[in-house]
Ligand SMILES: Nc1nc2c(ncn2[C@@H]2O[C@H](COP(=O)(O)OP(=O)(O)OP(=O)(O)O)[C@@H](O)[C@H]2O)c(=O)[nH]1
Ligand SMILES: Nc1ncnc2c1ncn2[C@@H]1O[C@H](COP(=O)(O)OP(=O)(O)O)[C@@H](O)[C@H]1O
Ligand SMILES: [Mg+2]
């Protein structure tokens with residue numbers, strides 16, 4: 001949590017899209033920006049990119065107001081995936097309320113995915129966050145491509161961890177909102193435990209998710225959740 | 231997982247920015263001024279609570295037509311962060327308002343991005359710096375710890391070494407004192423004997439001298455009185471048993487000088503053994519040194535014992551001869567102390583492959599393996615308290631190894647013991 005000001009009655013939450021370079025983190029936010037209702041969110045700020053590679057981060061802000069008048073701002077960040085930007089990843093990860101790990105489904109990227117996940121574990125620990133505690137979802141992106149890791153292999157590897165796993169194609173625009181919705185739901189549970197969003201602020205999980213994932217009409221999305229919600 | 235320290239930063243990426251953080255006076259003032267120049271009576275920027283942050287008014291307040299006010303919201307991250315307020319004539323207000331809004335939004339957006347970028351950059355740099363500091367601090371800490379440890383270790387080692395050296399030096403002198411003490415009784419006896427008869431001979435000689443004096447005085451008186459008579463003189467000579475006296479004086483003197491010779495030899499043996507008058511380092515003839523050692527032990531050797539010297543010629547050995555004698559002494563003394571009836575101690579010296587070899591082989595009780603393995607340890611002794619120090623063979627070992635040599639023992643219970651010393655001859659010594 002970036003900030004919680006009880007006096008001002010506002011809460012700023014942080015979600016982070018993490019993953020190896022070129023796995024589609026920035027594209028995920030672009031898609032969310034395109035797919036989701038303009039009302040209740042700000043513009044996508046793409047901060048300093050170089051040849052489409054994120055150097056600092058991208059930011060897509062959302063906001064909603066709970067029945068208690070608590071203003072909740074949810075800032076969704078991407079980190080730069082390139083190995084050399086590790087310091088920035090740490091800085092962005094600081095005080096995150098949830099992480100979406102965007103993996104690249106291409107077979108050639110298997111080790112890169114594992115290394116990036118290891119890096120996530122290390123950096124979470126570095127910034128004082130517990131990987132067992134923090135809301136976490138995994139997305140296997142680029143399912144539209146050939147030579148990708150099979151669903152069975154993904155299930156075999158990640159199924160036992162209990163972490164929700166989604167298949168997606170950010171360029172085709174499916175699996176993106178589902179990933180986001182599940183992460184938002186987990187983040188709700190996590191924060192509700194401590195700040196009683198439902199009991200104190202009258203905000204239930206369904207409303208929370210629904211408010212943040214309202215789609216612009218007529219856009220068809222093929223959902224493809226792989227594992228159920230953890 | 232290790233426990234990396236968590237580092238907190240002043241700036242958290244994502245922390246809200248207000249309009250004042252983002253817009254700088256220098257960016258805004260020219261805009262407000264140009265709005266007024268363009269005809270606006272008043273131009274200002276307010277924050278989200280309606281408090282004016284920056285404002286500019288026209289000089290002349292002479293409205294030609296009714297004045298209108300426009301208030302347009304400014305957004306940061308999609309949220310209203312403040313307002314633009316423009317007061318102007320009805321005719322121009324919209325144009326000025328739109329222009330103002332467009333320019334300020336542009337400035338706001340680029341300034342917002344620039345601010346995020348710089349703050350992120352600062353955070354990252356700060357964080358990397360903090361990380362570096364932390365790493366550095368840890369390094370210094372562990373380095374200090376190790377340095378301290380190393381320092382104190384070095385000190386402790388030095389101290390212990392010094393303590394050991396002193397203790398050892400003390401033990402060495404003690405061992406020398408003890409072995410010399412063991413020698414002393416025998417040596418005292420050895421010296422006492424000749425001294426005893428020399429003293430009694432001197433006493434006898436004193437009596438003989440007074441007899442001769444008596445004879446001479448009798449003769450002088452007779453000459454003075456003119457009563458020199460062959461018979462009287464002969465009677466006196468006989469009475470004083472001067473024939474025997476003269477005969478005995480010769481024996482006594484021969485015997486006494488023999489005794490004195492013996493004392494002189496003992497002293498010189500002792501001196502030879504201790505090398506008291508010699509330079510510390512010398513080129514020693516090992517065979518001679520062994521002889522010297524045996525010489526001071528002569529009185530310890532029982533009558534039924536036999537020492538067989540099986541010597542061979544070899545180069546001189548550069549060493550401290552006194553040390554070497556001490557080394558041999560301790561081995562020979564041990565053999566003698568076994569109290570073996572009909573002891574046979576064979577000392578063999580030889581030279582092969584650049585090594586001088588000396589072996590001491592006795593027909594004593596020997597020793598079992600567990601004992602054999604421990605005899606070179608300091609303080610290891612099977613002898614009764616006061617008799618053995620357990621330092622003898624340890625001292626020998628120390629001396630031999632200090633010359634790069636080795637000492638081995640071969641022994642079985644009831645089969646005697648053989649100590650073999652091997653000393654490497656240096657080039658320098660070989661040339662001599
Ligand atoms: N075929 C395919 N290409 C994708 C998909 N998602 C992203 N890409 C492409 O992959 C490239 C990298 O995507 P980005 O979203 O910039 O990757 P990123 O994870 O933000 O990369 P970094 O900022 O360097 O960490 C772009 O060319 C995208 O068009 C996908 O689902 N399918
Ligand atoms: N020639 C020998 N034969 C049998 N035992 C021996 C002989 N020389 C030494 N030892 C054994 O080695 C032990 C250690 O000898 P040493 O170091 O000279 O100490 P110490 O003579 O004071 O006992 C002796 O107590 C004895 O048991
Ligand atoms: Mg990116």
Ligand SMILES: [Mg+2]
Nearest residue numbers: 560564622623
């Ligand atoms: Mg001894």
